[in-house]
Amino acid sequence: MNVGTSPRVKKRIADNKAKFLAAYRKAASNMSSACESVGISRNTVEQVWMKKDAAFAASVNEQKERMIDFVESALMKNIIAGNVVAQIFFLKCQGKIRGYVERQEITGKDGESLDVVYKVYKGFDPKKV
Numbered sequence: 001m002n003v004g005t006s007p008r009v010k011k012r013i014a015d016n017k018a019k020f021l022a023a024y025r026k027a028a029s030n031m032s033s034a035c036e037s038v039g040i041s042r043n044t045v046e047q048v049w050m051k052k053d054a055a056f057a058a059s060v061n062e063q064k065e066r067m068i069d070f071v072e073s074a075l076m077k078n079i080i081a082g083n084v085v086a087q088i089f090f091l092k093c094q095g096k097i098r099g100y101v102e103r104q105e106i107t108g109k110d111g112e113s114l115d116v117v118y119k120v121y122k123g124f125d126p127k128k129v
Helices: 005-026 031-038 041-050 056-082 084-094
Strands: none
Touching: 005 031, 005 041, 005 056, 031 041, 041 056, 056 084
């Protein structure tokens, strides 16, 4: 009999997954904190449970989405309240098409990629540059 499939082991894993999900919600989707509070490794969560259990992975991802929604709502409240830093942050993230960026993004026509060609010259020694 495979020990990994025994009912007792399955129940213990299911209980640990439930404890992790509760800790993950309580820790505001902080994976390290949730793992530490339950006493399991991050590797177990990410490389074993999430890869082998689609329902568990969906629960983790749903909690992460809820946290993003919460933070987006808080950001919007700050924007409406006149918080200039929040407004600038929003524009840097969402207003790029209107030029609100800190860096120049060089693209081809209509945002397509550019082809880059490197030429190597005979006798060129990069150590002498």
